[in-house]
Amino acid sequence: MLYHVRMDVRIPHDLDPGVRADTIAREKAYAQDLQRAGKWRHLWRITGEYANVSVFDVESHDELHEILSGLPLFPYMDVDVTPLAKHPSAIA
Amino acid sequence: MLYHVRMDVRIPHDLDPGVRADTIAREKAYAQDLQRAGKWRHLWRITGEYANVSVFDVESHDELHEILSGLPLFPYMDVDVTPLAKHPSAIA
Amino acid sequence: MLYHVRMDVRIPHDLDPGVRADTIAREKAYAQDLQRAGKWRHLWRITGEYANVSVFDVESHDELHEILSGLPLFPYMDVDVTPLAKHPSAIA
Amino acid sequence: MLYHVRMDVRIPHDLDPGVRADTIAREKAYAQDLQRAGKWRHLWRITGEYANVSVFDVESHDELHEILSGLPLFPYMDVDVTPLAKHPSAIA
Amino acid sequence: MLYHVRMDVRIPHDLDPGVRADTIAREKAYAQDLQRAGKWRHLWRITGEYANVSVFDVESHDELHEILSGLPLFPYMDVDVTPLAKHPSAIA
Amino acid sequence: MLYHVRMDVRIPHDLDPGVRADTIAREKAYAQDLQRAGKWRHLWRITGEYANVSVFDVESHDELHEILSGLPLFPYMDVDVTPLAKHPSAIA
Amino acid sequence: MLYHVRMDVRIPHDLDPGVRADTIAREKAYAQDLQRAGKWRHLWRITGEYANVSVFDVESHDELHEILSGLPLFPYMDVDVTPLAKHPSAIA
Amino acid sequence: MLYHVRMDVRIPHDLDPGVRADTIAREKAYAQDLQRAGKWRHLWRITGEYANVSVFDVESHDELHEILSGLPLFPYMDVDVTPLAKHPSAIA
């Protein structure tokens, strides 16, 4: 099933720079693993913002929550999830 | 270039039923033509709402505006456009 | 899977009274059939409002959308869907 | 009587890690005791967020406030309470 | 138990004048009966608005909903209910 | 004259614990003095929130502002004031 | 006492033109009478909007509500009232 | 002086088609006259919406209000005006 997810990242300005760099590096690896596994189907940058729009393809709400709450940047994110259904005018 | 578009449809309840049915039929044909042309890349229903999330792939803002303002349901829609950039963690 | 759904009903004051009464009667039958089928697990009135909070237990986003968009009052509702995951502190 | 409660947790990033871990552990025990006592009837995670939707069954507003303000995470939560009435279409 | 209720009245401008006058007259009688019965404890006009702030003292959410949904102006109102608990600094 | 006041308290989590405890103690004494003086007519807790709804009966806007800005917790509060007029349906 | 009032006028487009013209003419006379009486101290147009910002100087909330609810355009207005106190840095 | 203006057009769906067409034609002529006169310096379409962002260069708030309230579509517009000052980093 498909889920539309918007993530807004707000890292506190006084976070330790080493922690920050490490967290961002782990976030990238984590995101790429999930893309390769076919779970994280789309990942786009919202132009001008430290934010993304994504589409996930997973088995259940629980699987999605496990993925999202495991994001290294999760403690610094606002996340908004919207379940997507098939549109009657969509082809293929 | 990619654009994220959300459309919320609000057809007035006192619209003539014939006009309504005709408009919806033309909307469907219009949407499918653009999907076949590769312009309307994704079209998903927001679960539980008369609304969709779409991704368009067009040459310019002007082309996108021409497409959206030509939608048969455009007079009854709230439309929100977000330009999408490449995400540094996206693969492929 | 569980979905939290809030529905706010806004019937236009100039809707034909016969249409209104018939729609509300069909809504009630529809809601009770789904409760008996185990799909519509909880249905509560929000105190003081023509609105409800519900919990649905269905197989997929598509099934939920089919149910919600088939509600006789759907054209007069604002609907908001939130997917629910298991809480780590929940027992049983 | 039933109350719908949404809780959004926002723990400050610079909270002492020991205090954080202890608070979360006490929160879990507290929530499970109240579930066993039949006061905290439902507890669901909002998918993708550090938040929950709950339903409480208590005797009075005062009892609910005592429960909620006693949550170990209460100082770091936004809480929203909605009283629930019986819905005329609800069965059983 | 006490409930804080805000009611905003929005009567459609094209409502039949006779219906309007009759509804407002019935609303007044209804409100005064409930005040005399001790259910509607406070009723204040919000200065400059067609709106009121009220405090109700009733046995349950169900009783409050029955009262509010029975208001002759209910179809033209936005209603917001907040349950009130005892304040630790309140005297008497 | 009557004023409806809502106060939301947001004490910073890193405030010195001694300052916090002292401020809350002084707040309570201050609130009770004003209640005894008949100025602070009602004080209710909003269920589930560190917030209250109050009704003040004072001579003027200036007197109300002096009272509110003198609250020991004032620096940590969001305050919203609404002037209340007599309602035509209110009895006595 | 002084009150800051913002009024946004939203006349329905299908209001009878004669009623509209008459209402606007009566509104103007009403506003000018109150200005001459010293009650309506300031009246400014918000640039680009069918709206005004005003300052009233009246004896009580009740007097203000009587004035505002008597405005010929009152049924078509959103009104927001803010009580103004003396500022400690204001001279004279 | 420069003013940033956003205009959102919301023409009622039941407006007489002849009135609609005539109003839109007059709007276009009016807008082009002001552009030629150097008063309406920029006029851009917001992509996907029946709305524009404009910059006006006029002598005073009064002149701007006269221009905007004279727009043939003014009765069907939401207008938001923001005064623009010189930016210290702007060149020439």
Next chain:
Amino acid sequence: MLYHVRMDVRIPHDLDPGVRADTIAREKAYAQDLQRAGKWRHLWRITGEYANVSVFDVESHDELHEILSGLPLFPYMDVDVTPLAKHPSAIA
């Protein structure tokens, strides 16, 4: 020309007390100088809030911005500016 300005002051609780006191003292002197100069025409306290509503009478947007950005409390303020035009019903 006249401008309506609302200022909401939010001084961080951990600002150095000496800096705070000095800033507030300078703010007062600055505000009184501008009132004496006829630039800051009205200054009212919003009852119950650390906020004011003001009216300025200056030559241009640039002059207003210079004044506002020079306020000693400017770094801790939310400021909202609305240009005011002459109202057709205003006398004198």
Next chain:
Amino acid sequence: MLYHVRMDVRIPHDLDPGVRADTIAREKAYAQDLQRAGKWRHLWRITGEYANVSVFDVESHDELHEILSGLPLFPYMDVDVTPLAKHPSAIA
């Protein structure tokens, strides 16, 4: 293509003064380079706020994102991007 961008700057009050001054100086140079290159076509101060409205003229969403995310003040900004299309009433 043209993009309308609003930037609101919120520098934390406890940022090191040397870092602050250096960041602001680099921001100015960066903004002026882009203006000279014809990419940053307009830059206006929003009167009374630490914010600007800008218009960029770039080749793609990616180019705009690269520019904006490279702003020295980007970590302290809220940025909102709106793609601008040609308006049918615009001349030249």
